[in-house]
Amino acid sequence: MRSIHDPRYHLITAALKEIREKKGLTQDELAANLGKKQSYVSKAEGNERRLDLLELSEWLIGLGITLKDFLQNIGWLSEELSVAVPIKGQASQQGKDVVQKMLLQGKSYDVVLKNVALDKYLEVEEFISNKFLALNEPKNKQKNREAIFEAIEFAVKKLPKLNPSDIYVHLVYRAYIRDYKRTRAEQSWVRAGGEAMEIFVEKHYSKLLAAEGITIKALLSGAEKAKALKEMGLEGVVGDSKLDIALYGTHKGKQVIFGGIHSKASLAERVSDDVPCSVAMMGLGLQSILLTFDAKSYPPPQGNLVTIGEFGTTDNPSDKRHYIESHGSFDVCFSYNLHTYPSKLPTKSGKQIYVSDFGPDDPLPQFIIDGWKAFKAKL
Amino acid sequence: MRSIHDPRYHLITAALKEIREKKGLTQDELAANLGKKQSYVSKAEGNERRLDLLELSEWLIGLGITLKDFLQNIGWLSEELSVAVPIKGQASQQGKDVVQKMLLQGKSYDVVLKNVALDKYLEVEEFISNKFLALNEPKNKQKNREAIFEAIEFAVKKLPKLNPSDIYVHLVYRAYIRDYKRTRAEQSWVRAGGEAMEIFVEKHYSKLLAAEGITIKALLSGAEKAKALKEMGLEGVVGDSKLDIALYGTHKGKQVIFGGIHSKASLAERVSDDVPCSVAMMGLGLQSILLTFDAKSYPPPQGNLVTIGEFGTTDNPSDKRHYIESHGSFDVCFSYNLHTYPSKLPTKSGKQIYVSDFGPDDPLPQFIIDGWKAFKAKL
DNA sequence: TCGACCGGTCG
DNA sequence: GCGACCGGTCG
Known part of the structure; x- marks a missing residue:
C-alpha cells in the first residue's frame, strides 16, 4: 500500500x-x-x-x-509525557458526571469528575487551555500565577459542585503540564501553582470578610511576610517563620492582625514547615488556619489518579491527620477535597479537619469571623 | 531542489x-x-x-x-532537555581543572571542576553513566538509591580533591537526568538521590567511627526512624519528628543512642522541617548535626551553574545561615560544598558552619567522637 | 503500603 | 538576588 x-x-x-x-x-x-x-x-x-x-x-x-x-x-510523541494529561475534547458525559480521558505514557485512563455537565466542562477546558497557551507567547505579559489563579477562579465559578481538589489537580495542574512550554512545566507549576492558590483564597473570601471589617491578604513577597510576622510579634521568634495569608480586623479605625492562613496544595512532609510558626501564633492567641486542596493522587500503575488526599481515614489516620487531631498544631484544618474524611468528634486535641468546597456552605468564613470576634473581645 | x-x-x-x-x-x-x-x-x-x-x-x-x-x-528534538546535562566525552583539561561541557536547550555551557585530572574524570563519567544506564534495563534488580550511592562513592574515591557538592550535582545528578529513563528522572532523583546521600554518609564514616565504638546508621524506613526517635525519648514529642541518620555509642555492652544527623542535599525552605526535631534533641542533650551538600546552583540564563550554595556570606548571611549562627537550631552544620563560607567566629548562637570534603581533614568524625565522649561522661 | 525525598522556577 | 513553591517516585 x-x-x-x-x-x-x-x-x-x-x-x-x-x-x-x-x-x-x-x-x-x-x-x-x-x-x-x-x-x-x-x-x-x-x-x-x-x-x-x-x-x-x-x-x-x-x-x-x-x-x-x-x-x-x-x-x-505521547509516550514521552509521563505525567498524566487530559486529552482535549475527549471528555464525555456519564450520568451526572464527566469522564475525562487522561493520557499517560501512551495509555488512556479515565478520571471521573462528579457533578459536572459536559458543556460546562468543555467551556472550562477551553478557557484554561487558552490561558496557559497564551503564557507561551513571547509577548505575554501576564504572570504565571495570575493565569493559574484565573483558571482556578473560572473553574470554581463554572463548576461549583465539582470537588475543588479535582479542579486544582485535574483541570488546572494537568492542563498546565500539557500546555505550558516556556520552561519546565512541573517546576514552573511548583513556583506558580502554590502562589496562585494563595491569590485565589484571598480573592475568593475578601468580599465576604470585608463585610465584617476583616481584610484577608496573601503575603506574596518576603517583605510582606516579614511585615505580617512582625505585626504578630513573631519576628525571629521561631527561626524564620512562614505564613502565607494574613488576617486583619478593624479596631478603633486601625487594622489589627489577628491570625493567618497556612496554605498548601498538598501536604507531604512539608506541612511540618508551618508547624513552628503555627504553634507560636496559637501561643499568642492568634488564629492559625491550615488550608489545603489535599491534592494527592497516585498515578498508574500504583494508583488510579483519584485525588484521595493524604489524611487517611479517621479509623486509620495518616501522620498528617495527627498534626491536627492529636498534636493540635493548627487551630483548624480546612480541606477543599471532598475525598478527605472530616474529623470524627471529639478529637484528642480538640482541633478538627473540615471538608468543604467554595460554595455557600463553606464554613471557613464564619470560622474566621468568630476568630476575629473572640480576638477583639480580648483587646 | x-x-x-x-x-x-x-x-x-x-x-x-x-x-x-x-x-x-x-x-x-x-x-x-x-x-x-x-x-x-x-x-x-x-x-x-x-x-x-x-x-x-x-x-x-x-x-x-x-x-x-x-x-x-x-x-x-535536542531542544527538549531543559535541564543542563553534561555531554559525554566532551570534557577537557584546563590547567589543573576539567571543563565539563553542559547542554541546555541546545546551548553549551562550561562548568569548571577544580583539581581534577581529565583521565580520572572520564573514568568516573563512564562508571556513573553505565550505572545509571543499567537502571533502565528491564531485568535490573539494583535499587536506584544504591546505584546513586555507588556513583557518589566511586567519584569521591577517584576525585578526592573535587568539591563534593560538584560531585553530587554535576557528576551524579546531571548524569542521572541524562541517562535515567525508566520514570521521570527528576522526580526519581528526588526520591532516590536524598536517600543515596544518607547511605553514603553511613558507609563513608562507619569504619572510622566503629574504631571508637560508635555506630552510624542511616534510617531508611519509617520503622527505623520511629525506633530511633523512641530510643531518644522523642516519640510523638514534636509532632512527627524527622531524623535521617542515628548515632549510637557502646556503653556497658549496650548500644546507646546519643545523637543523629539531619541530611539534606540542598536546604531551600526544607531545612525548617528538621528544626523542631533538632531543637528537641538538643534539649535532651542529644547531638544534632546538620549535614548538607549545600547543592544549589542556578541554571542559565539567571545563573552560571556554579554550586554557589544557599548560605550567603558571613557579611551578607541568608536566612539559612541564621538557622545555625543566630538561632542555633542545630549543634553544628557541616557543608560539603567548598563554595560555602564557613562561620566567622564567634557566632551569636555559638553554633557554627564547617566546610569540609570527605578527605583526611574532615572534622565531622572528631565532632561525633567528642559528642559521644561528652554524652558518655554524663551517663 | 503511604511516607519523605529535592531543585527549577520566577517573582 | 535569593526565597519558597510542590508532586512523581519507589521503597
Whole structure:
C-alpha cells in the first residue's frame, strides 16, 4: 500500500490543515512562507502529493510550530509525557458526571469528575487551555500565577459542585503540564501553582470578610511576610517563620492582625514547615488556619489518579491527620477535597479537619469571623 | 531542489543505516521486519527512494527504536532537555581543572571542576553513566538509591580533591537526568538521590567511627526512624519528628543512642522541617548535626551553574545561615560544598558552619567522637 | 503500603 | 538576588 492512501497519513495532513486554519493562514500565505506555489499546499493537504520528512519539517516552520509540538499534537510523541494529561475534547458525559480521558505514557485512563455537565466542562477546558497557551507567547505579559489563579477562579465559578481538589489537580495542574512550554512545566507549576492558590483564597473570601471589617491578604513577597510576622510579634521568634495569608480586623479605625492562613496544595512532609510558626501564633492567641486542596493522587500503575488526599481515614489516620487531631498544631484544618474524611468528634486535641468546597456552605468564613470576634473581645 | 538530494535528508538515511548496523541487522532482516523486499531497504538507505513520515515511523518500529529517540539522535528534538546535562566525552583539561561541557536547550555551557585530572574524570563519567544506564534495563534488580550511592562513592574515591557538592550535582545528578529513563528522572532523583546521600554518609564514616565504638546508621524506613526517635525519648514529642541518620555509642555492652544527623542535599525552605526535631534533641542533650551538600546552583540564563550554595556570606548571611549562627537550631552544620563560607567566629548562637570534603581533614568524625565522649561522661 | 525525598522556577 | 513553591517516585 502506498502510504499516501494510508488513513494514518491522512491524519497528518488533516492536522496540518487544521493548524493552518487555526493560525488564520490561507493556502496562499502558507505557500508564500514556504517559497512554493499555492498548488503545492493544496495538493499536499489533499493527499495528492506526498510530503517527506524534510518537506514536513519546512512546512512546520512555515506554520510556526515545532516538530515536537506537531508530533505530540498527532499523538506520535505521547509516550514521552509521563505525567498524566487530559486529552482535549475527549471528555464525555456519564450520568451526572464527566469522564475525562487522561493520557499517560501512551495509555488512556479515565478520571471521573462528579457533578459536572459536559458543556460546562468543555467551556472550562477551553478557557484554561487558552490561558496557559497564551503564557507561551513571547509577548505575554501576564504572570504565571495570575493565569493559574484565573483558571482556578473560572473553574470554581463554572463548576461549583465539582470537588475543588479535582479542579486544582485535574483541570488546572494537568492542563498546565500539557500546555505550558516556556520552561519546565512541573517546576514552573511548583513556583506558580502554590502562589496562585494563595491569590485565589484571598480573592475568593475578601468580599465576604470585608463585610465584617476583616481584610484577608496573601503575603506574596518576603517583605510582606516579614511585615505580617512582625505585626504578630513573631519576628525571629521561631527561626524564620512562614505564613502565607494574613488576617486583619478593624479596631478603633486601625487594622489589627489577628491570625493567618497556612496554605498548601498538598501536604507531604512539608506541612511540618508551618508547624513552628503555627504553634507560636496559637501561643499568642492568634488564629492559625491550615488550608489545603489535599491534592494527592497516585498515578498508574500504583494508583488510579483519584485525588484521595493524604489524611487517611479517621479509623486509620495518616501522620498528617495527627498534626491536627492529636498534636493540635493548627487551630483548624480546612480541606477543599471532598475525598478527605472530616474529623470524627471529639478529637484528642480538640482541633478538627473540615471538608468543604467554595460554595455557600463553606464554613471557613464564619470560622474566621468568630476568630476575629473572640480576638477583639480580648483587646 | 528535490529533498531526496538535500544533505539534511542524507543525515537521516545515514542515521537509519548506522542504527541498523549497530543493531546487527542485515538489509534482508530489516526488510523482513517491515514486510518489504530487501531492495526497499537498499534504495531508501541509498537515497534512491524517498521515505515519508509514515514509512519512517514503521522503519523505526522495525529497528526497535522510538521516534523520539531517533529524532533526538539526529538532533531534531535536542531542544527538549531543559535541564543542563553534561555531554559525554566532551570534557577537557584546563590547567589543573576539567571543563565539563553542559547542554541546555541546545546551548553549551562550561562548568569548571577544580583539581581534577581529565583521565580520572572520564573514568568516573563512564562508571556513573553505565550505572545509571543499567537502571533502565528491564531485568535490573539494583535499587536506584544504591546505584546513586555507588556513583557518589566511586567519584569521591577517584576525585578526592573535587568539591563534593560538584560531585553530587554535576557528576551524579546531571548524569542521572541524562541517562535515567525508566520514570521521570527528576522526580526519581528526588526520591532516590536524598536517600543515596544518607547511605553514603553511613558507609563513608562507619569504619572510622566503629574504631571508637560508635555506630552510624542511616534510617531508611519509617520503622527505623520511629525506633530511633523512641530510643531518644522523642516519640510523638514534636509532632512527627524527622531524623535521617542515628548515632549510637557502646556503653556497658549496650548500644546507646546519643545523637543523629539531619541530611539534606540542598536546604531551600526544607531545612525548617528538621528544626523542631533538632531543637528537641538538643534539649535532651542529644547531638544534632546538620549535614548538607549545600547543592544549589542556578541554571542559565539567571545563573552560571556554579554550586554557589544557599548560605550567603558571613557579611551578607541568608536566612539559612541564621538557622545555625543566630538561632542555633542545630549543634553544628557541616557543608560539603567548598563554595560555602564557613562561620566567622564567634557566632551569636555559638553554633557554627564547617566546610569540609570527605578527605583526611574532615572534622565531622572528631565532632561525633567528642559528642559521644561528652554524652558518655554524663551517663 | 503511604511516607519523605529535592531543585527549577520566577517573582 | 535569593526565597519558597510542590508532586512523581519507589521503597
